[in-house]
Amino acid sequence: MKTEARLLIGLGVFVLIMGIVYGIWSKELSGTVMLIGTGILGIFPGLYYRYWSKRMAGRPEDTDAPVDAGAGFIGSFPGSSIWPFVLGMGCWLMVLALVFGSWLAVIALPTITFALAGATAEGRRGGAASH
Template sequence: MRLEMRTCFGAALFLGIVCAIYWFWSNEDTGTACLLFSFCAYALMGSYFFLQWRRRKGVPRPEDRDDADMNDGEGEIGFFPAASIWPFGIGLGGIFLAIGLIYGMWFLVIGGVFVVGSVIGFVVEAEAREEGPADPGMPITTTGDNPPVTSFQVPSSHSQGA
């Protein structure tokens, strides 16, 4: 996070200086506002990276260390649903929202319903994944007299109240 943090804070510093010079030189409001919002955006990203670095208590990631090799960065990165219909719903809702700006309020309502429903579905799909092998339906255990259990039959941690 250190490299990202320094890059964002450097860009924020540059944009802040340019914003001040631009405002004093041109006294124009629109360009000054754009530069000011750009400064704020980079400062916000830099602050986020700083807080992530502080949360890790200054322990560098493998990407930040000069002596790291490829094996230091291995492991699970995260869960990303491979085949999902929800991004299509978000895009369709965005189209309806854009059409609603032109043709009327009722398109905005339809687009809002599509976007909100699809975002909720996408979040629920990512959170409700089954714990088990990477290939759903493959046997997890085959012990003794019990038939093989598949990952479809294993309850997730969310359904157990944990």
């Protein structure tokens, strides 16, 4: 976890310093704001990783652990789900509504709501079985 934190904080600090130098030198606002914002975007999650890296025991993937050190439950992965497809179609209709008229949003919004509800319920149930 330390390497992950260093990577993000390092990138963020570099861009932040670059933003400050650029801002002072150029006095141009849009680029300065974007650079400083980008720097913070790197530093913020980096500090989160740094916080946890100091409070967690070393993970098997961060050490010379043997493969069976990772045995046990590592996550739940849905075998299949229709909801990403339904949500994708809802988002597509929403974008088409921006082009062809808001009447399409009448179909798009319920589709998106239906898909989000379905995906949430599926997650709570434990998802679609794949075995």
